[in-house]
Amino acid sequence: MPGNTFGHSFRVTTAGESHGPGNVVIIDGVPPGIPLSVADLQVDLDRRRPGQSKITTQRDEPDEPEILAGVFEGRTTGTSIAILVRNKDQRSKDYSDIQELYRPGHADYTFDAKYGFRDYRGGGRSSARETTVRVAAGVVAKKLIEQAFGGRVVGYVTQVGDVKAEIADPAAVTLDQVERTPDGTPNIVRCPDPVAAARMVSLIDECRKDEDSIGGVAEIVAINVPAGLGEPVFDKVKADLAKALFSLPAVLGVEYGIGFGCATMRGSAHNDVFVAGPVTDHERPDIKTRTNRHGGMLGGITSGMPIVLRAAVKPTSSLSKEQPTVTRHGVPATIRTKGRHDPCLLPRFVPMAEAMVAIVLADHWLRWQAQCGGNL
Amino acid sequence: MPGNTFGHSFRVTTAGESHGPGNVVIIDGVPPGIPLSVADLQVDLDRRRPGQSKITTQRDEPDEPEILAGVFEGRTTGTSIAILVRNKDQRSKDYSDIQELYRPGHADYTFDAKYGFRDYRGGGRSSARETTVRVAAGVVAKKLIEQAFGGRVVGYVTQVGDVKAEIADPAAVTLDQVERTPDGTPNIVRCPDPVAAARMVSLIDECRKDEDSIGGVAEIVAINVPAGLGEPVFDKVKADLAKALFSLPAVLGVEYGIGFGCATMRGSAHNDVFVAGPVTDHERPDIKTRTNRHGGMLGGITSGMPIVLRAAVKPTSSLSKEQPTVTRHGVPATIRTKGRHDPCLLPRFVPMAEAMVAIVLADHWLRWQAQCGGNL
Amino acid sequence: MPGNTFGHSFRVTTAGESHGPGNVVIIDGVPPGIPLSVADLQVDLDRRRPGQSKITTQRDEPDEPEILAGVFEGRTTGTSIAILVRNKDQRSKDYSDIQELYRPGHADYTFDAKYGFRDYRGGGRSSARETTVRVAAGVVAKKLIEQAFGGRVVGYVTQVGDVKAEIADPAAVTLDQVERTPDGTPNIVRCPDPVAAARMVSLIDECRKDEDSIGGVAEIVAINVPAGLGEPVFDKVKADLAKALFSLPAVLGVEYGIGFGCATMRGSAHNDVFVAGPVTDHERPDIKTRTNRHGGMLGGITSGMPIVLRAAVKPTSSLSKEQPTVTRHGVPATIRTKGRHDPCLLPRFVPMAEAMVAIVLADHWLRWQAQCGGNL
Amino acid sequence: MPGNTFGHSFRVTTAGESHGPGNVVIIDGVPPGIPLSVADLQVDLDRRRPGQSKITTQRDEPDEPEILAGVFEGRTTGTSIAILVRNKDQRSKDYSDIQELYRPGHADYTFDAKYGFRDYRGGGRSSARETTVRVAAGVVAKKLIEQAFGGRVVGYVTQVGDVKAEIADPAAVTLDQVERTPDGTPNIVRCPDPVAAARMVSLIDECRKDEDSIGGVAEIVAINVPAGLGEPVFDKVKADLAKALFSLPAVLGVEYGIGFGCATMRGSAHNDVFVAGPVTDHERPDIKTRTNRHGGMLGGITSGMPIVLRAAVKPTSSLSKEQPTVTRHGVPATIRTKGRHDPCLLPRFVPMAEAMVAIVLADHWLRWQAQCGGNL
Secondary structure, rough: EEOOEEOOOOOEEEEOOOOOOEEEEEEEEEOOEEOHHHHHHHHHHHOOOOOOOOOOOOOOOOOOOOEEEEEEEEEOOOOOEEEEOOOOOOOOOOHHHHHEEEEOOOOOOHHHHHHOOOOOOOOOOHHHHHHHHHHHHHHHHHHHHHHHHHHHHEEEEEEEHHHEEEEEEOHHOOHHHHHOOOOOOOOOOOOOHHHHHHHHHHHHHHHHHHOOOOOOEEEEEEEEOOOOOOOOEEEHHHHHHHHHOOOOOOEEEEEEEEHHHHHHHHHHHHHEEEEEEEEOOOOOOEEOOOOOOOOOEEEEEEOOOOEEEEEEEOOOOOOOEEEEEEEEEOOOOEEEOOOOOOOHHHHHHHHHHHHHHHHHHHHHHHHHHHHHOOOO | OOOOOOOOOOEEEEEEOOOEEEEEEEEEOOOOOOOOOHHHHHHHHHHHOOOOOOOOOOOOOOOEEEEEEEEOOOOOOOOEEEEEEEEEOOOOOOOOHHEOOOOOOOOOHHHHHOOOOOOOOOHHHHOOHHHHHHHHHHHHHHHHHHHHHHHEEEEEEEEEEEEEEOOOOHHHHHHHHHHOOOOOOOOOOOOOOHHHHHHHHHHHHHHHHHHOOOOEEEEEEEEOOOOOOEOOOEOOOOHHHHHHHHHHHHHHHHEEEHHHHHHHHHHHHHHEEEEEEOOOOOOEEEEEOOOOOOOEEOOEEEOHHHHHEEEEOOOOOOOOEEEEEEEEEOOOOEEEEOOOOOOOHHHHHHHHHHHHHHHHHHHHHHHHHHHHHOOO | OEEEEEEOEEEEEEOOOOOOOOEEEEEOOOOOOOOOOHHHHHHHHHHHOOOOOOOOOOOOOOOOOEEEEEEEEEEEEEOOOEEEEOOOOOOOOOHHHHHOOOOOOOOHHHHHHHHHHOOOOOOHOHHHHHHHHHHHHHHHHHHHHHHOOEEEEEEEEEEOOOOEOOOOOHHHHHHHHHHOOOOOOEOOOOOOOHHHHHHHHHHHHHHHHOOOOOOOEEEEEEEEOOOOOOEOOOOOHHHHHHHHOOOOEEEEEEEEOOHHHHHHOOOHOOOOOOOEEEOOOOOEEEEEEEOOOOOOEEEOOEOOOOOOEEEEOOOOOOOOOEEEEEEEOOOEEEEOOOOOOOOOOOHHHHHHHHHHHHHHHHHHHHHHHHHHOOOO | OOOOOEOOOOOOEEEOOOOEEEEEEEEEEOOOEEEEEEEHHHHHHHHHOOOOOOOOOOOOOOOEEEEEEEEOOOOOOOOOOOEEEOOOOOOOOOHHHOOOOOOOOOOOOHHHHHHHHOOOOOHHOHHHHHHHHHHHHHHHHHHHHHHHOOEEEEEEEEEOEEEEEOOOOHHOOHHHHHHHOOOOOOOOOOOOOOOHHHHHHHHHHHHHHOOOOOOEEEEEEOOOOOOOOEOEEOOOHHHHHHHHHHHHOOOOEEEEOOOOOOOEEEEHHHHHOOOEEEEOOOEEEEEEEEHHHHHHHEOOOOOOEEEEEEEEEOOOOOOOOOOEEOOOOOOOOEEEOOOOOOOOOOHHHHHHHHHHHHHHHHHHHHHHHHHOOOOO
């Protein structure tokens, strides 16, 4: 079974390469009647767009989407939605110099090993360019969860190299804080801690000048998610969220709540204490926890507390600096990737990660609705 | 879509609760002709079994499997395999005292929120007892990958609380080292570093005496996995492995290779250098990397290097010690779980994690074979 | 991807052979709170049971189900349900005489061709014995659709050989008419037309005495199904119903509504005329059709009219009469299947077909609910 | 779970409406290295194209495909393939007259019932226009099965109204006979019996002049399919083929082999007799049957004999003739569909049906390869 489909009830299928005609996504299972326009899609596509600041790749792509199907008179019809984002700046240059070389840290070798050959113009299907249409699908998912339960997903950068942000309350971070600095200029690194943000920008710039790259960590938070989403025993929300984030390029680690910090804790210190929340329209009060070390999921099912996840993103593999490698035939060689790559992946990783988290939550909402949403 | 099925070409479906008649798994897609017996299954079931040592729960379960279908004259037939493990020690006691209480750190509340009610005898479906049959399925997967490509999966404990093991070479750890100490006694904590193992046992015992529990980290290694497994773009092997591990109870974090350590690295220090391996029967040499910070996967496709993963496991939520909580109706209360729980989940987590990793690799092997295994 | 799972939101996975320990089904996705007992299951299992009358096989199986999981205090929990039906009368006889022979009309040869060997004791996995647990799953599906929308599924035999029943109104046939003759005795052939039923019994008995078998047709009707179920463009209800029926042994043809009769019709005579039904609690009246040549589905989506399907079932392949065949090595031989087979499959086919239809409708109800059941 | 995806290992996902920008398909799981060009696709697209003859709709669509992804240097890469076919002649006319009307026999009412509203410009997603990209995907499937095992799929019309073709040997019908009459002119009705073909054309023309339409039957044959394809117990090839054909618009019945004719047969007359075929490179001879009443599948697994299926296709629902109907609000009205519809669907149904059959066989080939194709 091939792997270009994600989700079950909210189902995303993609195709496209970095240097082909474009990338396309088919989104299936979207409830009818949700308002959807090209302008809606453009917002997050612009957040993911190359060339958006001095600390991202300078490849110039307008990333203007075309809705091919599934929307009529400005609303989703309930049938499958198709969105196409054409590649513009794929530069028909001569690739003969890298055709035979395996770029370190890239999937060139593994694609070759898998398929027997590869599209050697850029990364082909392994390029992060495929995430363009994930982000478009994420916009639809965000609209769905907001309409269904007021759900909101916000991501931001918490670490670049040794620079760590201080985030008092993950659930309180706003999109505006992520996108704009306190003085109103674009927050190009997408870190809501202004002091850390400035240091991150400096560090990234320094790496770029050194013809090098740098890793980091992003945190993604989802609020207003109702308790009860997630499917025992394999499709726990934590499992699907982890899969979603690990399916993104360059992710080497994922944790939620206290994460790896749990290893040194005792149960008595770790367990979050339940408390009664306000009585809602049900007969019983909502149950909350005083702390949120469990990151919004217990037994893999959402608890109603904010979902908090972190992903570790490796430093960009492409370097302007010369690196040793081998050819397809194992002959030692050197490689140097000129221009047009991000010195740090984190700023553009944020909208990709948000999209994947939103898709998982939209999927689990619909799945919950299938089984438990009726009036049996 | 419900969530009790895992995998696509090697597909595992389970049912069962901690205090019902038993747990059952149907394994579908297994190639015909693989030798399989109850004795084969018993080996790993014994490694997962409660009551195996002083540092595990004392619930007494023989966990003897019955093969209900799919095996004929000692070999798999190619049709679906069913395995049943009956619960023996489920003690028909009075649960009225905990029926109304939400155990901290457990899924009691979230199951109630999801389904409107729950099986309050123990954890029901949320209990780790459901992993019994995952381990049985893992045995089948291990046999498949060994027969197909000599694949082997070994897990072990690397950290309990502050005690960390020193592992010189993850790919060199043997099952024997995991199961037995240098002096031949059972390695009850499943840590291959004997010095750390002894300290871990002491720490766990101390927590048990304190009526408390402790978290930790396990590492799982798969060797001899051929390059080329994994399905772009969503079903990357790293994504499916992460989902597999996060689907296990109590896992709060997963990383592979250098993991979260990548956040502070520069690309030039992070990228593993390709080198030519020995020339095999193909026209080209195998390609290896000098180091293995990439943990055996590039672009989410296996590279032929050892796969190395770590999972963070939280301290057991059940405590003999009294904890504050609330009832279903939000009324403050206290709870105390008497006996029969693991003071540390790690020793028994190891075979569960191995099983899930083996299942993912078996699945991806069959998926690779579907698309790329032919002679087109 | 293996094939022992059916359905998406209501998902049935089975294992088991005719001469192994038993058959087991895992049913996943069932909403919580549905009353379910062994006695509920037994009703349809008894309708499917071998040995129920003089015109069925005399294999003696009580077919008593055991619920292994998913039911607590008499209600479904929402987690996966497992049901086991053990084989009792599998007679450990000597199979060496048929081990090498391919029974005509059976799957002996094709299983061998597929897997390289087969379970030669009876049909193994290809035996209709696997449908035991489909019928058990069908009971759960029937309960779900009845609770959800008052849905009811009734099947009956309309043709055996040249004997055809006259059914004035398929939607008016009751289970009681199918199971009991007007004089209160069991309607062993399950044809609601008493005159035809008597002639069918005679014909089947005649075939049995001739050591031969006979084919026929069954009709399955589902009433009270709401308009709007079915998923364009591939998972039309008509497509999933056809797959469901063709997945049963011995089915060679399926049609709905006017079926193959449409081939000779003109559009003006074929189209059913829409009429306004009574105004319900919606703003608009229900729409009905004056006739039901469309068999309850338009564009593969249910129209609210009765769903009417027919399946052609071949004569039993096993014959007491001697038949020519070949061995696995192609050597000409003869074969004769002694006793214990149905001279006509139709009477016992009815509950199997009902089960599959109910499963499809339960699945599509949940799928509808996922996407369209919310209050967006 | 939504319904716009078909197949498992060879997986087709589509989107698009009759009057939107176009239709798009993503084909996933295609083995790498298969030659594929726009010209390859155009062949079958032209066979399906509207406006191809006087007996088809006169809507004018060039149906020129664009390959958006998955092909590099003229060969499939192994990653997902995307193909777009834009709509040209969708005429931005005024639909206000039919916006409120339910066209008899169409899915207008059922789409409204399902989604709460519909794309009222033509059939939207329910239009047969969506099959354009199924045909494109079918071309890829045809190339795969031909390369893998010399498989070929040919469909043709066997009945229009009362006119039935005489086909001596379904397995001997060639594509050339289907596409061309003995005198070299286009065989516009796609019936390989020239006498019947001429009468069919006359009948269709007569219906067209009467502002009416007519039904019929198509037969689809697949040859050179190896024994052993099909997945017990639910994904039998017969089940998946039936689903595939029933997923096409206007299909009311499907049968294979002797089909509904089995109802009146005795087992002794029905069973096909096995005979030894020529000894191949295996140790054992291939097994054949003297006759092919079983239509190439036993137990739902291919037998190596030709696969022979038939589908009943209803008369076109759209009529130039006035028909009675109702509005969305149940008010009686009349409707008349002007021009641009096929007076008989059969001639253009043939390539659609071939495509679906080829897709099922490609899928099952890959699925077989996953489980049984290895060298365990």
